[in-house]
Amino acid sequence: xxxxxxxxxxxxxxxxxxxxxxxxxxxxxxxxxxxxxxxxxxxxxxxxxxxxxxxxxxxxxxxxxxxxxxxxxxxxxxxxxxxxxxxxxxxxxxxxxxxxxxxxxxxxxxxxxxxxxxxxxxxxxxxxxxxxxxxxxxxxxxxxxxxxxxxxxxxxxxxxxxxxxxxxxxxxxxxxxxxxxxxxxxxxx
Numbered sequence: 001x002x003x004x005x006x007x008x009x010x011x012x013x014x015x016x017x018x019x020x021x022x023x024x025x026x027x028x029x030x031x032x033x034x035x036x037x038x039x040x041x042x043x044x045x046x047x048x049x050x051x052x053x054x055x056x057x058x059x060x061x062x063x064x065x066x067x068x069x070x071x072x073x074x075x076x077x078x079x080x081x082x083x084x085x086x087x088x089x090x091x092x093x094x095x096x097x098x099x100x101x102x103x104x105x106x107x108x109x110x111x112x113x114x115x116x117x118x119x120x121x122x123x124x125x126x127x128x129x130x131x132x133x134x135x136x137x138x139x140x141x142x143x144x145x146x147x148x149x150x151x152x153x154x155x156x157x158x159x160x161x162x163x164x165x166x167x168x169x170x171x172x173x174x175x176x177x178x179x180x181x182x183x184x185x186x187x188x189x
Contacts (some may be wrong), residue, residue, distance in 0.1 A: 012029050020127070021134050027124025030102045032057045036097055062122065069109075069135070071120055081120045085114070085138040087111045090117070092131055107132055 035057055039050035060073040068084035087113050095105040105128040107111065108118035125131060 017130055018134070021131055022064050023098070024064055024125065024131070027057065027060055028064070028104065028126055030061075030104055030126075031124030034098055034102055034104060055155065057124075064131075064134075069120070071124075083109060083111065083120055085135070088135065088139040091132055091135055091139075093128055104128075107135070109135070 032054070035053035036050065039053060040048050042049045055075050056073050059075055063069070063070045068082060068087075070080065070082040072078065072080040079097055090110040092108040092110070093105050094108060099105060103126055104124055107122040107125070107128055109120045109122070111119045113119055120129070
């Protein structure tokens with residue numbers, strides 16, 4: 001059986017996909033099952049590992065809108081991460097064997113923060129491919145999801161061009177001065 005070629009979505013399908021993604025606010029219930037299985041693997045440490053994961057699941061909230069994506073969780077120590085699409089540098093999908101069995105995946109979002117770790121990890125979602133594609137289209141500013149094209153950059157103003165010309169002239173004068181000093185230094189030495 002040959003793979004089916006990728007066919008573009010109709011505007012109605014794009015709008016339905018966009019609305020489905022923007023309506024995500026909680027992880028799937030299978031994430032709790034994943035946390036339970038993972039905690040059981042720790043054996044007697046289960047009683048220490050599972051409660052924080054349970055409360056994380058119960059308080060985990062997502063918000064995806066036209067500006068960016070945010071994620072918050074926690075009871076005693078509330079944590080919230082907000083990312084605008086312009087800050088996103090890279091997006092990775094990862095899943096271990098248990099997550100694949102449960103049809104779950106983690107979307108790891110990296111920024112240019114200087115850290116090798118992901119800035120945000122969205123977990124517990126089934127439609128991870130759609131979300132990844134949506135985030136890529138937003139971060140790259142591509143035409144997507146039934147919206148118009150990305151706004152064009154403004155043309156440089158005349159005063160900016162004049163400023164750049166003045167900077168260029170100053171750099172040329174500085175270079176000429178440095179070359180004269182270097183030539184004089186070689187004659188003296």
